[in-house]
Amino acid sequence: MPLNAISIESLHKSFPPGQSGWRAFLQPFAAATLPALRNVTMEVRQGEAVALLGTNGAGKTTLLRILATLLLPTDGSALVAGHDAVRDPAGVRRQLGYHAGTDSGFYARLTGRENLHFFGRLNHLSDAFLRKRIAELAERLDLHSALDRQVRALSAGTVQRLSLLRAMIHGPKVLLLDEPTRSLDAIAASDFRNFLKSEVLKKQGTALLFASHTLSEIEFLADRVAVLDRGSLVALDTAANLKSRAAAATLEQAFSKLTGHDTRVLDEEPRPL
Amino acid sequence: MIGDLLLFFRRDLRIASTYRSPFVIEMVEALFGAATFYYVARFVDSPQLRQTLPQGTSYFAFTLVGLIFFDYLHAALDSFDRSLEEARDSGTLEPMLVTQVPLPLIVAGSALYPFLATTVRIAVYLAWGTWLFGFPLGAANWVTVVAVLLATLLAFSGMGILSAAYLLLFKRGNPSKWFLLSVSSVTGGMLFPVSILPDWLQFIARLNPVSYALDAMRAALLDGAGILGVARPLTALILFAAILLPLSMGCFSWALRRTKVTGTVSHR
Numbered sequence: 001m002p003l004n005a006i007s008i009e010s011l012h013k014s015f016p017p018g019q020s021g022w023r024a025f026l027q028p029f030a031a032a033t034l035p036a037l038r039n040v041t042m043e044v045r046q047g048e049a050v051a052l053l054g055t056n057g058a059g060k061t062t063l064l065r066i067l068a069t070l071l072l073p074t075d076g077s078a079l080v081a082g083h084d085a086v087r088d089p090a091g092v093r094r095q096l097g098y099h100a101g102t103d104s105g106f107y108a109r110l111t112g113r114e115n116l117h118f119f120g121r122l123n124h125l126s127d128a129f130l131r132k133r134i135a136e137l138a139e140r141l142d143l144h145s146a147l148d149r150q151v152r153a154l155s156a157g158t159v160q161r162l163s164l165l166r167a168m169i170h171g172p173k174v175l176l177l178d179e180p181t182r183s184l185d186a187i188a189a190s191d192f193r194n195f196l197k198s199e200v201l202k203k204q205g206t207a208l209l210f211a212s213h214t215l216s217e218i219e220f221l222a223d224r225v226a227v228l229d230r231g232s233l234v235a236l237d238t239a240a241n242l243k244s245r246a247a248a249a250t251l252e253q254a255f256s257k258l259t260g261h262d263t264r265v266l267d268e269e270p271r272p273l
Numbered sequence: 274m275i276g277d278l279l280l281f282f283r284r285d286l287r288i289a290s291t292y293r294s295p296f297v298i299e300m301v302e303a304l305f306g307a308a309t310f311y312y313v314a315r316f317v318d319s320p321q322l323r324q325t326l327p328q329g330t331s332y333f334a335f336t337l338v339g340l341i342f343f344d345y346l347h348a349a350l351d352s353f354d355r356s357l358e359e360a361r362d363s364g365t366l367e368p369m370l371v372t373q374v375p376l377p378l379i380v381a382g383s384a385l386y387p388f389l390a391t392t393v394r395i396a397v398y399l400a401w402g403t404w405l406f407g408f409p410l411g412a413a414n415w416v417t418v419v420a421v422l423l424a425t426l427l428a429f430s431g432m433g434i435l436s437a438a439y440l441l442l443f444k445r446g447n448p449s450k451w452f453l454l455s456v457s458s459v460t461g462g463m464l465f466p467v468s469i470l471p472d473w474l475q476f477i478a479r480l481n482p483v484s485y486a487l488d489a490m491r492a493a494l495l496d497g498a499g500i501l502g503v504a505r506p507l508t509a510l511i512l513f514a515a516i517l518l519p520l521s522m523g524c525f526s527w528a529l530r531r532t533k534v535t536g537t538v539s540h541r
Contacts, residue, residue, distance in 0.1 A: 015536050028442040028531055065536075068371050072533040090373060098371045104364030107284070109291040121280050122372035150291075166368065 004079075005174045005207030006044040006067065011076035013037040013062055013231075032074055036062045038231040039076070044174075047205040049196075050236075051218040053251075054228035055261055060211035061101075063228070064176045067209070068098040081173050097167035101178035101211070105163060108152035112143065112162050115151060116169060123170040130169070137165045140195055142188070156183045164192065168200065175200065177210040181217060193220055215251045225251070229259040277374050281382030282389070289386070303397040304405075310336050311406040326466060330495045334409055337402050338491050339463035341395040342425075346457060346483055348391035349429030350450045353437035356383030361540075376529055377522060380437055388426065409495060417493035417500055424510035425486040431517025432482075438521065438528040444540060457483040482513040 016030035037059045044050045052060040065071040066078055069089035077084060083091030106115045113134060120130040138144050143165060146158045154162070160183040167175060180196075181189035197220070200206045212218050218225055219239050227235040227242070235242055235258050239251050248254035256262065289295075314333035326335050357380055360366035369379050402408035436450045460467065460474055461483035467475055478484040489506035492498035500507070532540075 025443070028528075028535060028537075030535070032534065062536075070367060070370060070533065071536055072530065074534075090375070093371055093373055096371070098368075100367055102364060105368045107288060107363065107365060109288050110284070114287060118280065118284050119368060119372060122277070122369060122374045124373055163368075 003045065004043040005046050005048070005081055006042075006209060007077075007079040008040055008042050008063075008067075009077045011037055011040040011063070011066065011078055012074045013059075013066060013071065014074045036231050037066075037073075040228075040231075040233045041076075042226055042233055042236050044207050044209050046173075046207055047201060048223045049201055049208040049210070049221050051222035051225045052209065052211040052228060053215075053218060053225050053255060054211075055259075057230075058228040059231040060228055061178055062231075064098070064178050064209065064211060067092075067174075068096065068176055069093060095172055096174045096176055097170065097172035099163050099167040099175075099177045099180055101180070101182055102160075102163070104159070106151040106159060109150055111148050111150055112154065113147040116147075116162065116166055119166050120169050125170055133169055133171075134165075137168060140199070141165055142191065157185055157188055160184060161188065161192070171204070173206060175206050175208045175210075177208065179211055179213065181212075181214065189217070193217060197221060215255075219251055227255060227258050229261070234258050274378065277378055278382040278385060281379070282385040285383070285386030289390075299394055300397055303394060304401050306340070307337065307398055307401040307406060310340060311402070325469065330409065331407075333402075333406060334495055335466075335491065336464055337398065337408060338494055339461075339487060341398050342483075342487050342490055343457070343461070343463050344391055344395060344398075345425060345486075346429055346454070346461070348387050349426070349433040350436050350453060351433070352384035352387035353380050353430070353433040354440040354447060354450070355387070356380055357437050357440055359383075377525060380434070380525075384430070384433065392422075412497045413494045414497045414499055417498055417503055418490070420500055421486065421489040421493050421503060421507060421510070424507055424514065425482070425490070427514035428482040428486070428510045428517060431514060431521045434521035434525050435517070438525040441525070441528040441532055444537075457481055460484060462487045482510055482517075485509040485513070 012035070014032035014035045016027065016032045017034055019027045019030060040059070040063065042050075052063065054060050062071065066073050067080055067085060069085050069092050072086060077086070079085070080092040081095035083095065085092050106112075107118070110118070116134050117127075117130050120133070121127075125133070134147070138147055141161050141164065143158070143161055146154050146162065151159060151162070164177070164180060167177065181192055184192060196208065201208060201221075208221070210221070222239065224237060225235075225239050225242055226233060235245070237245065239254075242254045242258070243249070243251060246254040246257040248257055311333050314331060314336060318332045322332055323330065326332065357366070360369060360379070360383065370376060374382075399408060399410060403410040432453060436447055439447055456477065457463075460470065460478035460481050462478065467478045467484050470478060485506035489498075489503040489510065492503050492506075496502070
């Protein structure tokens with residue numbers, strides 16, 4: 001594996017504007033003129049946790065989706081574990097786990113175990129390995145009682161934990177998490193953060209890139225923080241250095257000074273782009 | 274690859290097994306469908322009518338084959354885009370897209386169960402028709418039936434994948450599916466032989482794989498024709514498949530790439 005788990009070089013992404021009326025028919029062919037990411041260059045090292053911090057629409061989800069091969073960049077390059085997200089998407093997908101930050105994405109009438117087994121098999125994992133791995137991770141994420149119930153009977157928080165388990169089921173080298181604790185209660189969120197820190201980051205050496213609006217979570221998990229504002233990377237440094245650079249007492253104040261935003265916007269209900 | 278395809282089949286079978294009543298309802302529906310065609314056929318059947326039918330068989334047998342084959346066309350046109358639509362609406366599309374199975378395989382795998390369910394439904398129709406209404410199943414050449422069925426599936430799948438590409442790009446509605454079903458209901462030869470159509474409609478019928486599929490299937494089921502006996506329509510079906518499958522896969526790949534550019538791959 002290369003030195004950097006993720007390498008992003010001059011990444012630019014624009015979307016076409018939304019069309020209505022008869023022009024909606026031409027939407028798939030419209031030119032991309034609305035920038036969502038502007039010339040972003042950054043890297044995430046092996047075993048490192050980097051947080052994406054920014055207001056709604058800053059480009060966090062767009063960046064994660066490009067790395068997850070769900071979006072094509074307009075310009076620039078993105079490498080995951082040495083594989084190019086545009087030229088070798090299959091190679092990228094072999095190395096990454098992705099959690100989209102929603103509590104959907106499962107078959108409601110299948111049990112948690114059946115769902116996890118299905119998605120694990122799509123990653124070409126064997127039945128025997130899956131049985132063991134699902135049991136291990138379910139134990140660690142307190143999901144045992146959910147495994148044999150249909151997903152439609154589970155709470156939003158439990159489904160989100162299933163989704164996090166799914167992202168890690170194949171032991172990826174790079175983990176992309178979009179607001180990983182959004183639907184979790186305080187205890188489950190704290191447990192999950194501890195699990196990420198002690199097991200996934202320290203023991204397994206997995207690289208983590210995650211978007212979050214919870215500053216305490218960012219300070220607890222992240223080795224470095226990437227501050228995004230209107231698609232541009234404003235700063236990439238440790239939380240301590242960001243605070244020192246902005247002469248701020250808290251990360252919240254540092255974010256405010258670096259981006260010029262009132263930090264109350266961080267408390268808004270988070271939404272992906 | 275086969276293992277990946279079977280994963281989707283097992284998934285859909287498992288989901289279907291959590292619903293109990295639809296299977297029973299479909300069995301009963303098939304009975305009423307066969308009965309309706311039987312009595313309509315009895316009402317209109319006559320020796321003169323039989324002489325105009327290609328196999329000289331009863332109008333009931335003629336229309337039952339047309340009806341069940343139209344079911345296949347529906348399944349082919351529906352299965353691919355419906356599987357895509359269901360994955361998109363349930364939110365499972367994106368989690369599948371970040372696995373190691375590519376989208377064309379996801380769509381193809383998700384179409385397996387609906388195709389098999391249609392085959393079972395057709396078998397039930399034929400069973401009711403044979404058991405209660407005298408459909409002449411004993412005359413069938415099953416080797417030819419299977420060969421025609423496979424060639425038909427390939428040709429119709431091309432149309433279904435084109436339909437899924439349209440859905441990827443435009444999200445709702447599907448004029449190509451509507452157009453194909455409408456044109457096929459007139460020129461496919463479901464309820465009447467293509468030979469009674471005016472010349473210009475017969476020309477359109479010859480551009481439609483449905484008419485070849487029905488010709489070949491009626492010959493195999495009602496006349497017991499061997500492979501050589503259906504060589505012409507079978508060759509036409511294989512040609513349609515050879516053109517439509519690569520074309521539709523190309524269109525689908527382009528549509529997928531385009532939605533990754535516009536960021537609308539999972540949009541409704």
